[in-house]
Amino acid sequence: MSIRALLSITLILAIVLGLNGYIGWHGQVFLSNQLGHFFHAGWYWPVFWVVALSYLLAWAGSKALPAAASRVLKIIGSYWFAIMQFGFLLLPLTDLAAGVLHLAGVSSQTYIPFLGWLAIAIMVLLMLRGSYNARSPILRKYEITVPKQAGDWNQLRVAVASDIHLGSIVGNRHLRKLVKHVNSLKPDLILLPGDVIDDDIRPFIRYDMGTTMRELQAPLGIYAVLGNHEYIGGHIPAFVEQMNRIGIRVLMDEVVHIQDRMYIAGRKDKASERMAGGRKELKELLTGTDPDQPIIVLDHQPYHLDKAEQAGADVMLSGHTHRGQIAPNHFITGRLFELDWGYLRKGRLHAIVSSGFGTWGPPIRLGSRSEIIELVIHFKSNEKEEE
Numbered sequence: 296m297s298i299r300a301l302l303s304i305t306l307i308l309a310i311v312l313g314l315n316g317y318i319g320w321h322g323q324v325f326l327s328n329q330l331g332h333f334f335h336a337g338w339y340w341p342v343f344w345v346v347a348l349s350y351l352l353a354w355a356g357s358k359a360l361p362a363a364a365s366r367v368l369k370i371i372g373s374y375w376f377a378i379m380q381f382g383f384l385l386l387p388l389t390d391l392a393a394g395v396l397h398l399a400g401v402s403s404q405t406y407i408p409f410l411g412w413l414a415i416a417i418m419v420l421l422m423l424r425g426s427y428n429a430r431s432p433i434l435r436k437y438e439i440t441v442p443k444q445a446g447d448w449n450q451l452r453v454a455v456a457s458d459i460h461l462g463s464i465v466g467n468r469h470l471r472k473l474v475k476h477v478n479s480l481k482p483d484l485i486l487l488p489g490d491v492i493d494d495d496i497r498p499f500i501r502y503d504m505g506t507t508m509r510e511l512q513a514p515l516g517i518y519a520v521l522g523n524h525e526y527i528g529g530h531i532p533a534f535v536e537q538m539n540r541i542g543i544r545v546l547m548d549e550v551v552h553i554q555d556r557m558y559i560a561g562r563k564d565k566a567s568e569r570m571a572g573g574r575k576e577l578k579e580l581l582t583g584t585d586p587d588q589p590i591i592v593l594d595h596q597p598y599h600l601d602k603a604e605q606a607g608a609d610v611m612l613s614g615h616t617h618r619g620q621i622a623p624n625h626f627i628t629g630r631l632f633e634l635d636w637g638y639l640r641k642g643r644l645h646a647i648v649s650s651g652f653g654t655w656g657p658p659i660r661l662g663s664r665s666e667i668i669e670l671v672i673h674f675k676s677n678e679k680e681e682e
Contacts, residue, residue, distance in 0.1 A: 457614025458651030462493030489522025489595030622662025
């Protein structure tokens with residue numbers, strides 16, 4: 296590990312520990328006010344740190360802990376990520392209000408419980424709304440025109456679902472919603488632009504999610520690419536094997552020619568650039584394709600739209616960003632990516648970035664929704680597209 300990476304990890308840990316300590320101190324103040332002499336810091340802080348670091352404990356102990364214990368810790372830790380963010384946003388305002396009330400002569404015995412219960416109520420409401428947004432996927436439709444011939448096809452209906460994140464948090468219940476909604480579209484083709492699993496392949500196998508996923512139906516097939524979380528998990532051969540068993544082809548810097556009418560190019564994730572072998576440049580990957588036929592590119596992370604357009608891609612489908620998942624994180628993703636969500640026309644390229652079907656960390660969404668994309672592509676033989 297490089298010194299730079301070590302310093303980055305140390306800084307992140309310091310921020311996480313500092314933020315949790317800040318939240319924990321507020322919890323101590325509130326509980327000691329409410330419980331009086333029944334409150335004991337000796338039991339509070341050990342319990343607090345187990346909860347606050349439960350996701351890290353689940354990850355560190357994944358091989359030693361029983362599967363059920365690891366799953367419980369991961370679920371607790373996932374929800375705690377949301378509490379951390381809400382605490383970061385709410386508690387400074389709470390402190391400011393407490394300072395104003397203190398200067399106004401209001402007793403701490405009055406404003407501590409009032410502000411504490413108010414902050415808890417706001418957090419609960421945010422969690423409930425965020426859970427609804429995450430658990431209630433919507434169908435989002437895009438219609439585009441590609442000024443190329445695709446044999447005798449006039450149009451193609453494609454179902455797109457990125458960032459499913461199947462694992463300990465997103466399981467068969469949410470996956471069945473995906474199957475139901477996708478199949479209701481009666482798509483010609485299903486495309487999965489990365490992060491099908493959430494790091495670890497074992498929950499996917501343990502809970503037999505492949506049986507549920509096998510119910511997806513499309514006459515032209517189902518294609519997926521790797522996302523950064525497949526690389527983080529390190530179980531790529533096992534993941535590809537599981538997908539092959541259920542009839543989903545994982546494209547790793549590969550191009551397939553669909554019924555001699557159009558191409559689907561699937562890129563390895565950008566994370567592979569840090570590994571031996573890396574990934575091909577898109578222009579190299581598309582060498583040998585017929586530029587007069589439509590080309591759809593699956594690339595998990597929506598970088599370099601200009602290069603995709605220059606390489607001759609007509610459509611680029613991505614995910615990864617979750618649109619920040621929890622507001623106001625979308626301001627960050629909006630700065631990191633030219634397109635962090637939605638649709639953008641760049642030259643002749645139609646770029647679409649999905650906010651994703653599943654979630655990473657807390658199954659909470661604010662300012663974003665879990666979504667399935669219905670993409671209808673119209674084909675034309677004329678070079679100049681109609682307005």
